[in-house]
Amino acid sequence: MSALDIARKDFAAARRSRSLWVVATLLGLLTTVIAFSFSSYRTPPTETFVQLFQTMGNVFGLLLPIVALVVSYMSIAGERESGGLKFLLGLPNTRRDVFLGKVASRLTVVTAGVVFMIVTATAMAVARHGVLPLSVVVGTFVVSLLYTAVFVGIAVALSAAVAERSRAIAASVGAYFLLVLVYVIPGVNVAQIVRFVHQTLFGFEPNVDLYNTVLYTSPLIAYRKAMNLVVPSDAQRQVLERASETDTLPGYLGDEVSLVVFAVWLVVPLVIGYLRFEEADL
Amino acid sequence: MARDIADTASTVLLVVGVAALLAPALFPVQQVLYHQVGAGTAANGSQLEAEGYTVVAYENLSERGQAIYVDALDSAEREYTVPAGMGAPEFPYDAGSEPGEIVIERPDDAELPPPAEPVDRLGNERERLAERSASQNATGSESPSERARTLEQRREVIATYDLVTVRQESPPLTHPANLLRLGAVALGTVALGVGGYLRSRP
Numbered sequence: 001m002s003a004l005d006i007a008r009k010d011f012a013a014a015r016r017s018r019s020l021w022v023v024a025t026l027l028g029l030l031t032t033v034i035a036f037s038f039s040s041y042r043t044p045p046t047e048t049f050v051q052l053f054q055t056m057g058n059v060f061g062l063l064l065p066i067v068a069l070v071v072s073y074m075s076i077a078g079e080r081e082s083g084g085l086k087f088l089l090g091l092p093n094t095r096r097d098v099f100l101g102k103v104a105s106r107l108t109v110v111t112a113g114v115v116f117m118i119v120t121a122t123a124m125a126v127a128r129h130g131v132l133p134l135s136v137v138v139g140t141f142v143v144s145l146l147y148t149a150v151f152v153g154i155a156v157a158l159s160a161a162v163a164e165r166s167r168a169i170a171a172s173v174g175a176y177f178l179l180v181l182v183y184v185i186p187g188v189n190v191a192q193i194v195r196f197v198h199q200t201l202f203g204f205e206p207n208v209d210l211y212n213t214v215l216y217t218s219p220l221i222a223y224r225k226a227m228n229l230v231v232p233s234d235a236q237r238q239v240l241e242r243a244s245e246t247d248t249l250p251g252y253l254g255d256e257v258s259l260v261v262f263a264v265w266l267v268v269p270l271v272i273g274y275l276r277f278e279e280a281d282l
Numbered sequence: 283m284a285r286d287i288a289d290t291a292s293t294v295l296l297v298v299g300v301a302a303l304l305a306p307a308l309f310p311v312q313q314v315l316y317h318q319v320g321a322g323t324a325a326n327g328s329q330l331e332a333e334g335y336t337v338v339a340y341e342n343l344s345e346r347g348q349a350i351y352v353d354a355l356d357s358a359e360r361e362y363t364v365p366a367g368m369g370a371p372e373f374p375y376d377a378g379s380e381p382g383e384i385v386i387e388r389p390d391d392a393e394l395p396p397p398a399e400p401v402d403r404l405g406n407e408r409e410r411l412a413e414r415s416a417s418q419n420a421t422g423s424e425s426p427s428e429r430a431r432t433l434e435q436r437r438e439v440i441a442t443y444d445l446v447t448v449r450q451e452s453p454p455l456t457h458p459a460n461l462l463r464l465g466a467v468a469l470g471t472v473a474l475g476v477g478g479y480l481r482s483r484p
Binding site: 015016018021022024025028029032036037039042045116119120122123124126127128129130132 | 303307309310312313380381449451452455460464466467471472474475476478479482483484
């Protein structure tokens with residue numbers, strides 16, 4: 001068996017899950033309803049379509065991490081606790097095969113889910129508005145997939161790094177809180193905390209770029225910035241605060257940098273998770 | 283046997299699901315043209331033209347334009363919609379993000395439905411004025427008969443010029459065409475979910 005065989009076996013097991021199909025169907029219905037009910041005031045159909053997908057991006061920003069974490073948090077910890085992992089490693093498989101196979105399989109599952117959500121939303125939006133800006137649809141799909149892959153990587157890495165199911169759940173919930181919720185909840189927003197420490201505690205002059213840089217470390221903020229890459233320039237949204245209306249953001253806070261943020265979040269947790277898994281006493 | 287039935291059912295559901303998702307996208311909801319007759323205006327034709335409005339006499343409208351105007355006047359909400367492409371050539375549907383406007387001058391002797399509501403309100407005001415002058419001797423710079431005459435003139439002007447607002451938009455969400463497509467996409471989503479599960483289960 002190789003990593004590919006493990007991925008195939010794991011994917012076959014995942015797609016037999018009734019609850020997975022129920023969740024996928026409900027998410028498909030959710031995007032259908034959003035696409036149906038979305039309307040904007042006297043804008044041309046193409047513009048309305050783009051605005052819909054931006055709104056869809058806002059929903060995906062909060063929803064996709066949950067989907068990815070729920071699908072992936074048990075991938076290795078579950079097998080480890082049930083003893084299935086010893087069986088898997090008893091065959092001529094290395095820990096790397098298991099790790100990569102699990103990542104590939106869970107990534108395939110969430111990719112199918114994202115495709116389903118995008119397809120249902122697109123079908124409804126085309127039916128409502130009669131236009132299909134393909135670049136926006138494909139771009140949203142690619143960016144959403146990257147964003148979801150980040151959380152799949154984090155969840156599999158956490159699952160590989162811990163020995164028990166309960167700790168995997170706790171770690172996944174913690175990851176969602178630290179990487180998503182903390183950046184959107186008013187009052188405990190990371191930028192406000194950094195601003196407080198920087199200005200009030202240390203007494204430094206305000207530095208908006210510093211606060212923006214800290215914000216930009218979040219995959220959620222990176223996703224919102226990346227959405228600007230797939231919509232026409234006149235529809236792009238301001239994600240990060242600027243010092244004044246005339247100020248432009250420095251290059252390292254540009255929309256393209258979101259891809260670097262994704263890459264870091266994709267690679268670093270996977271490497272750490274894999275190294276922890278290699279060293280773990282099973 | 284049971285496995286064969288499940289396989290057949292899953293295939294049927296998947297085919298229905300794909301068709302139900304594709305069909306609404308292939309036959310999208312057509313936009314409609316809205317025509318709304320406004321509340322009339324106290325300005326006369328030359329004043330309206332000076333303000334930038336296009337004033338068209340009712341008899342100069344095309345047959346289609348006359349029919350749409352009359353249907354809009356006849357409707358309870360003073361609004362009439364037709365499918366895109368079925369409008370009148372003289373109505374400015376493509377006025378950008380703002381609705382287009384055109385003023386229609388009603389002929390004196392036309393047998394058209396009554397003009398919009400402020401004319402009726404002016405009529406009621408005139409009746410109230412007449413009743414009041416009958417019951418008491420009104421004082422003021424303008425006698426009741428003069429005031430009634432002024433009101434009559436205003437009424438005539440308002441009754442002569444109708445501001446028609448036109449726009450091209452998607453029909454409302456509750457329109458049967460929209461609901462039909464929502465039903466189809468929702469059906470397709472559920473059919474794909476159930477069909478996919480039946481196809482995947484051991």
